Amino acid sequence: MLIAQATVNGLVVGLLYLFMAVGFTLVFGVMRMVNFAHGEFYMLGAFSAYVLTTGLHLPFLVSVVLTLVAAIVVGGLLEYLILKPLRKDELNGMIVTIGLAMVLQNGALLVFGPDPLSMPAVITGTTRIGSIVIPNSRVYVVVFAVIILALLYVFLRYSRSGRALRAVVESFQIASIQGIPARVFYPLGFGLGVGLAAVAGALMAPLFVVSAFNGTTPLLKAFIVVILGGLGSIPGAVVAGLALGLIESYAGLFFKSSTADMIIFLVVIVMLVLMPRGLLGKGDV
Amino acid sequence: MVTRRISLTFGAALVVAAFTGLPAGASAQETLKIGAMVTLSGPGAAWGLAMKNGAQIAADEVNAKGGLEVAGKKYKVEIIAYDDKYQANEAVTVTNRLVHEDKVKYMIGPLGSAPAVAVLPITEKNKVITIMMAFTPKALGPDKPHSFRVCITTAEVSQPQIDWIVKSRNLKKVGGLFPNDESGQVIAKDLQKAYQHAGADLVAVELFERDRVDFVPLLTRMFAKGIDAIELDGNSPSTAGLIVKQARELGFTGTIARTGGPATADIVNVAGKEATEGMLVHTPLNPGLPSTKAYMDRYQATYKSPMNGFSPSFYDGANMLFEAMRRAGTVSDTDKVSHELENLKDFSGALGTLNWTGKQSYGIDHQLNIPFYVAEVVDGAEVIRATCSVDKCE
Numbered sequence: 001m002l003i004a005q006a007t008v009n010g011l012v013v014g015l016l017y018l019f020m021a022v023g024f025t026l027v028f029g030v031m032r033m034v035n036f037a038h039g040e041f042y043m044l045g046a047f048s049a050y051v052l053t054t055g056l057h058l059p060f061l062v063s064v065v066l067t068l069v070a071a072i073v074v075g076g077l078l079e080y081l082i083l084k085p086l087r088k089d090e091l092n093g094m095i096v097t098i099g100l101a102m103v104l105q106n107g108a109l110l111v112f113g114p115d116p117l118s119m120p121a122v123i124t125g126t127t128r129i130g131s132i133v134i135p136n137s138r139v140y141v142v143v144f145a146v147i148i149l150a151l152l153y154v155f156l157r158y159s160r161s162g163r164a165l166r167a168v169v170e171s172f173q174i175a176s177i178q179g180i181p182a183r184v185f186y187p188l189g190f191g192l193g194v195g196l197a198a199v200a201g202a203l204m205a206p207l208f209v210v211s212a213f214n215g216t217t218p219l220l221k222a223f224i225v226v227i228l229g230g231l232g233s234i235p236g237a238v239v240a241g242l243a244l245g246l247i248e249s250y251a252g253l254f255f256k257s258s259t260a261d262m263i264i265f266l267v268v269i270v271m272l273v274l275m276p277r278g279l280l281g282k283g284d285v
Numbered sequence: 286m287v288t289r290r291i292s293l294t295f296g297a298a299l300v301v302a303a304f305t306g307l308p309a310g311a312s313a314q315e316t317l318k319i320g321a322m323v324t325l326s327g328p329g330a331a332w333g334l335a336m337k338n339g340a341q342i343a344a345d346e347v348n349a350k351g352g353l354e355v356a357g358k359k360y361k362v363e364i365i366a367y368d369d370k371y372q373a374n375e376a377v378t379v380t381n382r383l384v385h386e387d388k389v390k391y392m393i394g395p396l397g398s399a400p401a402v403a404v405l406p407i408t409e410k411n412k413v414i415t416i417m418m419a420f421t422p423k424a425l426g427p428d429k430p431h432s433f434r435v436c437i438t439t440a441e442v443s444q445p446q447i448d449w450i451v452k453s454r455n456l457k458k459v460g461g462l463f464p465n466d467e468s469g470q471v472i473a474k475d476l477q478k479a480y481q482h483a484g485a486d487l488v489a490v491e492l493f494e495r496d497r498v499d500f501v502p503l504l505t506r507m508f509a510k511g512i513d514a515i516e517l518d519g520n521s522p523s524t525a526g527l528i529v530k531q532a533r534e535l536g537f538t539g540t541i542a543r544t545g546g547p548a549t550a551d552i553v554n555v556a557g558k559e560a561t562e563g564m565l566v567h568t569p570l571n572p573g574l575p576s577t578k579a580y581m582d583r584y585q586a587t588y589k590s591p592m593n594g595f596s597p598s599f600y601d602g603a604n605m606l607f608e609a610m611r612r613a614g615t616v617s618d619t620d621k622v623s624h625e626l627e628n629l630k631d632f633s634g635a636l637g638t639l640n641w642t643g644k645q646s647y648g649i650d651h652q653l654n655i656p657f658y659v660a661e662v663v664d665g666a667e668v669i670r671a672t673c674s675v676d677k678c679e
Contacts, residue, residue, distance in 0.1 A: 002509055009501045114330040115590060116523035118530075118555040126536045135534035207531075208498045209523050209555050213327050217496050252502030258465045258492050260502075 005132050006253040007246065012138050014245020015145045016200055020218045021225035021237035022152070023196030029169030029232040030189030031083075033090045036097040039219030040104035041194040045071060045201025046210045047108060050119045060122045064144060064202045071198030076191030087186060101215070108212035116211040141203050148199055156234070165189055169232060197222075224264065228271055230278025240279055314352055317360035317616055319344070319603070320383035320413075322376065322394035322404070325368035328495060328521035331551050331593050333396055336418060337366050338588055339599030340393045342580075343607070345587075353607055356614040362607075365389065369400050371495070376400030377407065384411050390619050391606060393599055395419050398467040405432055412619045414626070416602040418595065420468055420519075420545075425647040431623050435602035435653045436595055439472050439518055439545040440646065441675055442567055443479040446544045446659050449671050449678035450565055451483040454514065454540050458488045460507035461516040462500065462528055465492035472519035472545070480516075488512060495521070500531050514540040518567075522548035522593070526555025533560040543567060547594025549660070549667050554591070558665040568660045568667055569636065570594050580635035598653070601634030608632065627651060642675075 020042060027035045045067050052063035082100065086093035121137045128134075156162040167175040168185045176182065200218065208214070225244050229236025247267060251260035271278070321340055323333035344362040352359035365387055369376035376395055383389045384407060392408060392415045395401040401419030408415050414431045417424055420438040450456065459480055463469035473490050480487045489507045493500075507515070515532060517525045520543075529541055529552060542565040543552075549568065553561050572578050580600060584592040609626035610616050627650060632639045636655050643652030659678055660667035671678040 002505065005505050006502060009499075009505065012501075013499055109326075113590070114326065114334065115551065116328075116331075116526070116555055118526065118557060120557060121530075121534070124534075124559075126534070133536050135531075135536075137534060209527060211523065214498075217498065249502045253506055256492065258494070261494055 002253060003250075004130075006249045008132060008134055010246035010249030011242065012142055012245070013248060014242035015142060016204055016218070017221050017225050017244050018149075018238055018241030019145065019196050019200035019203070020222040021229065021241045022234055023193040023200075024222040025226050025229070025232055025234060025237045026165075026169065026196070027190055027193035028226070029234070030165070030172075030185060030193075031079075031087070031090070031093070032172075033083075033093045033097070035190075035193065036094065036219070037101040037104060038097075038194065038197050038222060039215030039217075040101045040108075041071060041075070041197040041215070042201035042204075042218045043108060043212060043215035044104060045198030046119075046205040046208075046214055047112060047201075048198065049202035049205045050117055050210045054119065060140075060206070061144065064148075064199060067202040068148070068195050068199045072191040072195040074191075075194035076187035078194075079187040079190035083190070084186070087182075105212055105215065112210075112212060114212065116209040119206045119210055122206050137206060141207060145203055152196070161188065165192070166234075169234070224268055226278075227268060228278055233278065236279050315358065315360050317353060317362050318387055318389045319362060319364050319606075320380075320387065320389040320392040320394070321364050321366035322369055322380055322383060322392050322400075323366065323396045324371045325366065326370055328523050329371040329396060331522045331548065332418065332595055333368070333394075335593035335596035336393055336396060336599045337364065338584065339596040339601075340364050340416075340603040342583060342587060343600050343603035347607060353610065355610050355616050360616060364393070369395065369397070371397045371400065373397075373399045373403035376404050380404040380407050384408065384413055389413065390617065392416070393603065398424070398471065402467065405429060408432070414606065414619050414623050416599065416606060418598075421471055422647065425643060425649060425651050427648045429649070429651075431619060433602070433623075433626065433651045433653070434643075435598040435605075437569060437653070437655050437657055439475050441652070442657055442673065443475055443518070443544050444482065445673045445676060445678045446567055446657075446671075447476070447479045447485075448483045449659055449673075450514075450540070450542055450544070451480065451485045453670075454565075456485045456514045456540065458510065458512045459485055459514045459516055459542075460489035460491075460510065460512035461487050461518075462491045462493065462503060462507075463519050464495045464521070464524070466495065469519050476516060476518060476544070485514075487516070495524070497524070498527060500528050501535065504528070504532050504535055504537070508535065508537060512539065514542055517541065517543040518545040520546070522546075522551030523555050526552040529556040529564065530560050540565060544659075549594065549662060550591035551593060553662065553665045561662045561665065564662040565670075566660050566662060566667065567657060568594055568669070569655055569657045570597065570667075571656070571658055571669060571672075572667075573669070574637060576633070576635045576637065597635040598655070601632070601636055601639060602653070604634060605629055605632055605639070 024038050048067040049063045052058045123136045123140050125136045126133050164180045225240045229240030251263045321337040323336045325333045341364050344364050347353045352361045367379035396418045398419050398421035401424045417434045418436045463473045477487045489510045491503045544567045547568045549566050580597050581592050609622050612625040613621040640654050641650040642654040644650045657673050658669045659671040660669045
């Protein structure tokens with residue numbers, strides 16, 4: 001029974017990792033660049049949901065959608081205005097994202113202050129299935145997460161722009177030869193990537209706290225997931241995100257939590273030795 | 286231009302004074318720098334700000350009266366704050382900066398135990414007086430004549446409170462969640478003994494990294510052991526708030542207790558009023574005491590945010606430090622100042638009448654002895670249920 005409970009917990013956290021990692025890998029796939037500011041968009045997404053729901057009293061679902069749209073626009077603009085000159089210069093681009101992360105974090109600190117804020121739960125109570133107890137707030141978040149993931153899947157799989165974006169992720173040169181314009185897909189890829197991070201932040205805001213320092217841990221987890229799944233591989237990020245959530249949850253169930261934290265890194269090390277390209281990665285890095 | 290020239294001359298005079306050791310011109314007001322080496326970012330920031338702001342209010346008050354008067358000279362008190370990020374290595378860096386570059390002789394902090402263990406050798410070697418929060422027993426000792434602690438720690442408060450809570454709520458099995466570092470491990474060990482002594486058992490102990498935000502797996506494991514209470518002493522306010530929120534979300538209806546580390550306002554902020562209802566908390570504050578109430582109101586008016594319960598300790602600590610300087614008649618000879626500080630008796634502070642204790646446990650009377658209370662959280666506010674001394678609560 002405990003195992004069933006741990007599975008449910010693991011899937012919830014896994015979904016968070018999945019969102020972070022898919023966005024992260026999307027940015028990497030398009031721009032060949034590690035976005036160190038990725039975690040800060042998670043943090044901004046959480047603040048956005050907080051302000052929209054508690055300040056403007058919008059429904060949670062509307063806040064999440066608005067956050068996603070705003071993040072895609074802001075992300076696209078940032079790429080166009082700041083990262084554009086560095087498109088062929090990934091190393092300096094990466095350093096710019098570190099600077100961007102600092103600016104965003106300290107900006108949030110200035111505006112919202114250092115005290116953690118709490119967003120009221122979207123829904124209260126628990127759902128019991130046998131002896132498994134799931135807080136309703138988490139069920140709610142899972143449902144939203146699955147809906148957004150389904151939309152993303154449809155977009156990437158069937159829409160023209162989505163297919164073009166995937167082509168750019170697969171191979172930039174070949175996509176260019178086919179006439180896919182970089183000037184559109186760089187901002188779109190970056191915007192969509194950070195948009196997913198912001199959605200993850202908005203979805204998790206009612207479960208955890210909202211604070212300017214929120215972004216660091218999800219960024220670290222996104223790194224781990226992306227390395228496990230294979231850099232630049234979207235299906236890899238999906239599988240590895242859920243797997244990491246489950247591993248953490250099971251490890252937390254059977255071992256002390258400090259041991260559980262070590263086990264995660266052991267898994268990463270073993271994976272890197274045995275499958276240096278990750279679960280589903282195929283390109284070279 | 287004129288003001289600039291004046292300030293340049295003034296600055297030059299100060300530099301000359303610093304190099305020659307001569308006092309600056311009698312007409313010029315000197316600055317007394319006090320460092321604040323506390324945590325200003327991350328989950329510990331709520332405490333760090335409480336400490337810094339407490340000292341800042343004390344400094345603002347003496348400055349408003351024209352400065353701190355020591356041996357006929359008036360000093361403007363300036364608080365220089367640095368962030369140690371709750372990390373020992375960062376603490377060493379900023380302490381060195383305070384001691385060697387800013388040349389402070391007095392310091393508010395360290396806050397955490399790990400930073401304390403790392404920086405006390407530096408401050409003691411340079412005879413810098415520290416007004417600390419650090420809960421580790423290693424922070425005080427006869428070999429540390431310049432280190433003072435103005436918060437009452439788990440070691441002092443846990444036993445009487447736990448006796449009272451176990452008896453009044455009839456507890457048998459308790460689970461504890463603590464951060465996995467020096468502070469958390471010391472607290473876990475102390476509480477294990479205290480609960481046993483009170484007739485209950487700390488059956489489940491979970492140590493976790495301080496940046497953790499999801500406690501559902503750990504809580505699930507604890508609930509499986511059939512605990513009837515959760516102990517949250519030693520967790521940062523936001524972490525404690527998250528644990529309360531998630532425990533109640535999972536349907537936990539037992540007692541949640543926090544027998545150390547006042548942070549009720551922050552916890553209610555994070556977890557919400559509903560989740561914190563009925564929680565039992567340690568609090569060093571009795572808002573019924575007029576001096577305490579006055580300080581809380583001043584804090585609220587100055588910083589427009591709820592006050593962390595540790596803040597008055599550092600307001601009182603800073604004021605005691607000022608009084609010791611006045612009595613010693615010097616701001617530079619810290620041996621004399623610390624001698625006067627430890628000899629202060631029945632000091633009337635925001636928290637009540639204050640004295641030093643600790644000889645028995647630490648070999649030196651550098652632990653501030655303050656009254657404390659057990660409160661129940663009702664509709665987001667503390668209602669005092671028992672008044673405690675080191676011997677018992679009633």
